[in-house]
Each structure stands twice: as C-alpha cells, then as structure tokens.
Amino acid sequence: MKIHWPKGAVPGRVVVVCGVLCLVLTMACGAADPKGRAVLRLATTTSTRDSGLLEVLVPLFEDQEHCRVDVVAVGTGAALRLGEGGDAEAVLVHAEAAELQFMDSGFGVRREPVMYNRFVLLGPPDDPAHVARLRAASALRRIAEGRFRFVSRGDDSGTHKREQYFWEQVGGRPRWPDYVESGRGMGATLIMADELDAYVLSDEGTWRRMAERLSLREIVVEGEEMRNPYSVMVVAPDRTGRDRRLADLFADFLISEKAQRLIQDFTVGGRHLFHPLRLKR
Amino acid sequence: MDLIAHGLCEAGRLIASGDALVFAAAGRSLAISVAAVLVAGALAVPLGVFLADKAFPGRALLVLTLRGGMGMPTVLVGLLGFALFSRRGPLGGLDLLYTPEAVAICETLLAFPIVVSWTHAAVSGLDPRYAETSRTLGARSLRRRWTLAKEVRLSLVLALLTAFARCFSELGIAMMVGGNIKHRTRTLATATALETSRGEFARGLAMSLILLVIALLVALVAAALTRVREREAR
Numbered sequence: 183m184k185i186h187w188p189k190g191a192v193p194g195r196v197v198v199v200c201g202v203l204c205l206v207l208t209m210a211c212g213a214a215d216p217k218g219r220a221v222l223r224l225a226t227t228t229s230t231r232d233s234g235l236l237e238v239l240v241p242l243f244e245d246q247e248h249c250r251v252d253v254v255a256v257g258t259g260a261a262l263r264l265g266e267g268g269d270a271e272a273v274l275v276h277a278e279a280a281e282l283q284f285m286d287s288g289f290g291v292r293r294e295p296v297m298y299n300r301f302v303l304l305g306p307p308d309d310p311a312h313v314a315r316l317r318a319a320s321a322l323r324r325i326a327e328g329r330f331r332f333v334s335r336g337d338d339s340g341t342h343k344r345e346q347y348f349w350e351q352v353g354g355r356p357r358w359p360d361y362v363e364s365g366r367g368m369g370a371t372l373i374m375a376d377e378l379d380a381y382v383l384s385d386e387g388t389w390r391r392m393a394e395r396l397s398l399r400e401i402v403v404e405g406e407e408m409r410n411p412y413s414v415m416v417v418a419p420d421r422t423g424r425d426r427r428l429a430d431l432f433a434d435f436l437i438s439e440k441a442q443r444l445i446q447d448f449t450v451g452g453r454h455l456f457h458p459l460r461l462k463r
Numbered sequence: 464m465d466l467i468a469h470g471l472c473e474a475g476r477l478i479a480s481g482d483a484l485v486f487a488a489a490g491r492s493l494a495i496s497v498a499a500v501l502v503a504g505a506l507a508v509p510l511g512v513f514l515a516d517k518a519f520p521g522r523a524l525l526v527l528t529l530r531g532g533m534g535m536p537t538v539l540v541g542l543l544g545f546a547l548f549s550r551r552g553p554l555g556g557l558d559l560l561y562t563p564e565a566v567a568i569c570e571t572l573l574a575f576p577i578v579v580s581w582t583h584a585a586v587s588g589l590d591p592r593y594a595e596t597s598r599t600l601g602a603r604s605l606r607r608r609w610t611l612a613k614e615v616r617l618s619l620v621l622a623l624l625t626a627f628a629r630c631f632s633e634l635g636i637a638m639m640v641g642g643n644i645k646h647r648t649r650t651l652a653t654a655t656a657l658e659t660s661r662g663e664f665a666r667g668l669a670m671s672l673i674l675l676v677i678a679l680l681v682a683l684v685a686a687a688l689t690r691v692r693e694r695e696a697r
Contacts, residue, residue, distance in 0.1 A: 337661055338661050363646075366657070378561070
C-alpha cells in the first residue's frame with residue numbers, strides 16, 4: 183500500500199519548530215548540566231542508594247565542588263560493566279575480587295576502600311535448621327544437609343558472590359530442590375524468603391530497612407567473614423574519554439574526615455549501617 | 464553498535480547450542496501466555512459480542528472502562544496479584560505465589576480487556592443489517608451472536624494476537640507474582656531483566672531477540688491459520 187501525504191498537511195514551520203525543540207531537549211538531557219556545572223556519572227549498587235546513604239553524601243559533594251552527580255544504581259556486575267564501557271567515571275561497589283580484577287584489567291586507575299557494612303543470615307523465626315550459633319559457612323552447610331529452604335540472589339551481585347564464597351568454604355554447594363534462585367534484587371529476594379519461610383543471606387542495610395514488614399529474623403551475624411567492604415574506583419580516562427578530575431575529587435571526598443564521620447553517624451531505624459574504613463582515631 | 468552485533472551473535476549461539484535455560488524460559492513464557500490468552504479469549508469474546516449486540520443501561524460506561532483497562536500497567540496487575548496470593552493475602556492458602564499458574568491467572572486479567580474491547584469494536588463496526596437479517600430470519604440471540612462472531616473472526620485473531628503479545632513480553636507480573644525463580648518461573652522477559660542487571664548486556668539483548676522471533680513466529684502461524692480458514696470459507 184502506498185501512503186499519500188496530503189500536500190501542506192504539515193507546514194514547514196512546524197517541522198522546523200519540532201526540530202529545534204528536539205535539539206534543545208537532547209542537549210538538556212545530555213551530559214551537559216543546564217546550570218553549566220560539571221557532571222560526574224557514578225555507577226553504584228542498589229544497596230548504597232536504597233539505604234539512603236548517598237542522599238546524605240552526594241548533595242554535600244555537589245555543593246562543595248559545584249558539580250552534579252548522576253547516580254546510576256544497578257547490580258555490582260552491571261556497575262562494573264558501566265565503568266568498563268566508559269559510561270561512568272566513578273564506581274562504588276562491594277565485590278573485592280571483581281574490583282581487583284577491574285583494576286588489573288586497566289579499567290580503573292585508582293581504588294580506595296571507603297567503608298564496610300555487614301552481611302546477615304536471616305531465616306524463619308523458629309530456626310528449623312538450628313544454625314543460630316554457627317558461623318555462616320557451617321550454617322549454610324547444615325541448611326543444605328537438612329534440605330531446608332534457602333533463597334539465593336543468583337544474580338552475581340556482591341551478596342551472591344559472598345554466598346558462593348561460603349559454599350566454596352564447605353566444599354561446594356549441594357543440590358537440593360528447595361534451593362531457590364530468585365535472580366532479583368535484595369529487597370525482592372527478602373520478600374520471597376519471607377513468603378517461602380526460607381533462609382537467606384542479606385546485606386544489613388536492606389534488611390534493616392525492611393525488617394519491620396518481614397517475619398524473618400537474624401540467625402547468624404557474627405564473624406569477620408560477614409564484613410562487606412565498599413570501595414570507590416576512578417575509571418580510566420581512556421575508557422570514559424573524559425577528565426578524571428571530578429572522579430578523583432569524589433574519591434578524595436569519600437575518604438575525607440568529613441564524609442567518613444557522616445558515614446559513621448548515618449543510621450537507619452536507630453542502627454549504624456556503615457562503618458568507615460579511613461577514619462583516623 | 465558493537466553491543467548490538469554482540470547481542471545478535473550471542474542470540475545465534477544460544478539458539479544453535481540449544482541452551483537449556485533459554486529454551487526452558489522460552490517454553491515457559493509461551494505456555495503461560497498461551498494459557499492466559501485462551502482463558503481470556505473464552506471469556507472475553509462472548510462478552511465482547513454481547514456488549515455490541517445488546518443495549519442496556521451503563522453499557523457505554525462499561526465499554527469505556529474496559530478500553531481504559533487495555534492500558535493497565537503490568538506492575539499494577541503484578542502488585543494486585545501479589546496482594547492476593549501472598550501468604551497474608553486473601554488467597555494465600557492456595558499456595559500459588561511464585562508459580563507459573565499465578566502468573567497465568569494475572570496475565571488473563573491483562574489480556575481480558577484487550578480481547579473484550581477489540582471484539583466489541585469489531586462487531587459494532589459490522590453493517591447493522593447482519594444482525595437485523597439474522598433477527599428477521601428468526602435466529603435466536605445465541606445463534607445470532609455466533610454468526611456475528613464468525614463474521615469478525617479476522618479481527619478476533621488480531622485481538623488474541625495483541626493480547627498474546629502483551630502477555631508474552633510483559634515483565635511486571637512475571638517478576639512480582641512469578642518471582643523469576645530459576646527452573647520454575649523464569650520467563651524470557653525476566654531472564655532478560657536479570658542479565659541486564661548482571662551487566663551481561665549482550666545476553667540480555669540475545670534473549671529479547673529470541674522473544675521477538677517467537678512473537679513473530681506466533682503471528683505467522685496465526686496468519687497462516689486464518690488464511691486457510693478464509694480459503695475454506697470461499
């Protein structure tokens with residue numbers, strides 16, 4: 183079928199105005215800030231955004247350096263990919279092995295450990311596997327041996343990587359039908375564990391934020407291996423094609439006394455969530 | 464551009480290697496949406512014909528509401544489904560949350576207004592003489608409506624296809640009610656979302672390409688079927 187455009191249906195003027203509008207919109211939405219501030223693109227994990235910590239730190243940095251920070255909160259894997267592809271100038275994630283690999287591959291030019299929070303093993307209130315007094319890895323083994331329900335993130339996130347590390351510690355993960363992989367974010371996975379009365383490994387921040395609505399309880403919290411360290415990395419300028427100055431300033435800021443104190447004082451529901459790593463005592 | 468080329472290659476590789484997870488997800492997506500569309504169709508087509516054929520007070524409002532329902536956000540349906548099937552919800556006892564059945568039920572809700580609205584529009588658009596003729600010929604209302612439905616069968620196929628497309632590609636319900644559980648409720652759409660959040664962009668792209676190809680195949684099969692029917696009718 184041939185389409186006949188009626189002549190004069192769309193006046194030239196309209197076309198021009200639309201074109202100009204599109205151009206203006208593209209420019210406004212692009213990297214340039216309408217107020218002429220420099221823009222830092224930060225790729226980070228959902229846990230930092232969802233806890234509310236970034237909302238405390240980022241505005242302060244923006245004021246201090248007179249810039250704008252665009253925060254893209256995705257999974258750790260995706261955040262690293264954004265950095266690798268040069269779509270972010272700075273990356274704030276929690277996955278030590280992957281971070282070191284990122285640096286070794288030359289995608290990052292600077293890495294600064296900033297803070298840590300903790301992982302918690304949660305489970306049904308009656309703890310049917312009786313693992314409350316164990317360390318995380320042994321607890322997981324006993325859950326597997328008893329074939330209790332366990333919900334895994336299954337998404338290569340920092341939390342999933344830690345779970346896999348625990349399984350390696352006990353000689354690999356046995357297969358059993360009630361081991362469920364959600365492939366979703368921490369919040370959705372916690373809801374699933376709650377619905378299914380299952381055990382689940384979580385970061386403390388997301389757990390605290392949602393604890394009120396869930397019937398799960400903390401089963402294992404102790405142990406050095408439950409530490410969850412976050413680092414900021416400056417992405418190599420040859421990846422981003424941009425100046426690394428702002429990303430460096432952001433890294434400086436995060437490990438500055440001022441930001442470290444804010445991290446220490448940050449609470450959710452009256453509990454401290456993040457522990458600074460660079461505070462001089 | 465590199466990413467798109469990569470995605471195409473990955474899609475080819477996944478199909479060629481018969482990747483079990485991808486094929487299982489595709490089969491699940493297909494089964495869930497087909498079930499949803501069939502159930503929705505069985506209920507919605509008669510209702511659509513009825514709405515076009517029979518005048519009653521409040522009909523216009525009902526038709527309008529159903530048309531509005533075509534734009535129902537899948538996340539909203541997903542949330543409603545979750546509220547219903549959750550352990551603390553009214554249907555929690557059925558233990559349906561995080562099952563393909565629950566996804567199919569919610570997708571039926573998604574498909575229903577689409578099929579009703581399209582059927583209603585198609586039948587309303589028929590020459591009024593059809594109904595009159597069959598009425599004067601003494602056809603009882605049920606029989607008459609069957610004739611009307613047969614008259615617009617091409618539109619009905621299109622209505623079902625549209626509903627299928629919506630169900631097949633939707634993400635909100637499959638995530639909320641299905642839960643994206645590996646080997647159980649992971650569909651092509653939720654697998655795509657997972658790969659994307661993982662940073663496996665090429666794999667994500669490959670999965671949505673496979674989704675697109677299947678949608679195309681379904682449309683082709685439907686077209687072939689209606690064609691055969693048309694020829695037989697002549």
